[in-house]
Amino acid sequence: MKNLLIASTSTVYAGEYLDYLTKEMAALFKDTEEVIFIPYARPGGISHDAYTEKAAKAFTKIGKKLIGLHTFENPVEAIKNAKGAFTGGGNTFVLVSALYRLELMQPLREAIFKGLPYMGTSAGSNICGVSMQTTNDMPIVYPPSFKTLGVIPFNLNPHYLDPDPISKHMGETRETRIAEFHTQNTVPVVGLREGSWLRVKGEEIILKGELKARVFEQNKEPYEVESGTKFSNL
Amino acid sequence: MKNLLIASTSTVYAGEYLDYLTKEMAALFKDTEEVIFIPYARPGGISHDAYTEKAAKAFTKIGKKLIGLHTFENPVEAIKNAKGAFTGGGNTFVLVSALYRLELMQPLREAIFKGLPYMGTSAGSNICGVSMQTTNDMPIVYPPSFKTLGVIPFNLNPHYLDPDPISKHMGETRETRIAEFHTQNTVPVVGLREGSWLRVKGEEIILKGELKARVFEQNKEPYEVESGTKFSNL
Incomplete structure (x- = not known):
């Protein structure tokens, strides 16, 4: 049974x-003392070690040990054996490129379908969707595909921002981008x-x-849903 | 001799x-009565015809006829014979995908190096850089490459936005994204x-x-340059 927490933001x-x-x-x-940390999104280009250290501090507050996936000799095996996983935010293009390069996309998807407790924030949430094509991030590296885990049947736009009615900026709003x-x-x-x-x-x-x-x-006016809503029709 | 006008925004x-x-x-x-319009960035998914019509109206004000590149049977020949070209804004991923699919990237680059007067706005400016990797657009289609025309020796970030000091939004600022x-x-x-x-x-x-x-x-503090500055060192 799938078991995920997919958050817009870490902070x-x-x-x-x-x-x-x-x-x-x-x-x-x-049900686990140990959680695997997937640090590949590298916010601000932070090193895997430094990012893991930062995230581990937050996990000590709930009495859990966080271990960076980059420290395993065989990350695919590590995911297969994991009892919990957390993917932090950063750049989604960098994250997705790393998951493909390390051949982790499919094993991670399978583990989540088998019940691996998974938490994502921001980029780590984006990859739960069908594709990463509604990310806000810059395409700073070229991934082999935009297809992602597809463990939920829709896409996400994390850090969703409403249009600013007083803005004089002529760039596209988030809503315009999603319409495109x-x-x-x-x-x-x-x-x-x-x-x-x-x-x-x-x-x-x-x-x-x-x-x-x-x-x-597609072909519908965007609409609001309340906290507590079950997304059973998407 | 290269001859370009590369604008942040159309409006x-x-x-x-x-x-x-x-x-x-x-x-x-x-030096020309006729300018070729490259409509492929399709802002808001507008049709090539409707987009060309919109842009053509602005060109009548300077007494020029604007013709959509999509109306030519052989767009590569049309670019080779063009006396002027304008690429409008929209989604850079959609634009770059179309330029590669129609095998226009190289002929357009060559024409610009040979002196084709070229104007770009937003996405049409983005493609003048070395790559499209500092676009603000969503990756709504998967282009075969992020490499672009490279007719200037650096990249652009159009619609550049300064960080908002009073924002409570936790998404990355433009400056953070470019640092990444x-x-x-x-x-x-x-x-x-x-x-x-x-x-x-x-x-x-x-x-x-x-x-x-x-x-x-890279590895420098960002800095401001005044209007009139020549970018001779970049």
Whole structure:
């Protein structure tokens, strides 16, 4: 049975790294002392070691040991044997490129379908969708494919931002960008605002956190859904 | 001799499409009555015909006829014979995919090096750089490569936005994203604010418009350059 926590962001405004998710993390990883950390998204180009250290600090608060996947000689075996996994945010192109290069995409997908408790934030959440094609990140490396884990049947737009009504900036809004995605693709998109997350248990996907989410379907007006909504039709 | 006008945006706040560039356009295209329009970036998924019609209206103001490249049976020949070309904005992934699919990237590059007067806005400017890897657009289609025309020796970030000091949003700023680009790439990046453009004549590249631009080089603090600056060291 799938068991995931898919968060828009790692850190809410004025908060500490992962602090707002502590309770949820403790519940997700209740059956293991050790969680594998997937550090490949490298926010700001941080090293795998430094990123793992940062994330490990947050996990000590729930009494768990976090081990960087980059420290294993055979990362595919490490994922197969894992009892929990967390993929941190950063650049989705860098993350997806690394997962393909290390041939981890398929084993990670299989492990999640078999019940591996998985947590993602930002880029680590993006990869749960069908493709990474609604990421906000810059294409700083060229991945072999935009296809991602597909453990939920839609795409995500993390850090979803509403249009600023007083902005004089003429670049596209997030909503315009997602509308453009739907001129080329049929996959629905859930815009997750800061502090929102999805809790996946088996085929049930529930919106959590205080805010609404914005849902985008091809050839439909975008609409808002309340916290607590089950995404059973997407 | 190269002869280009590379603009951050097509439209400044409260302005009409291309209005702020009218004088510059008239000078760039002074030796031709006919300009080829490259409509493939399709902002908001607009059709090639509708996009060409919109752009053609702005060109009638300077007494020029604009013809969509999509209306030619042989677009490669059309580019080879063109006396002027304009690539409009939209989605850079869609534009670059089309240029590769139609085998236009190399002929367009060659024509520009031979002196084809070329104007780009937004996505149409992005492709003048070494790669499209500092675009702000969503990866809504998968292009065969991120390499672009390389008619200027650096990359662009059009619609450059300064960090908002009062924002509570935790997504990456534009500056953070470009810094991440430089963890993976050595190519310099010029952040062009709304209403700024580059005028290229031969090897001379000058910043125009009222605003400063922000320059990002690997392993250096980003810095501002004044309008009128020649980018001779990038």
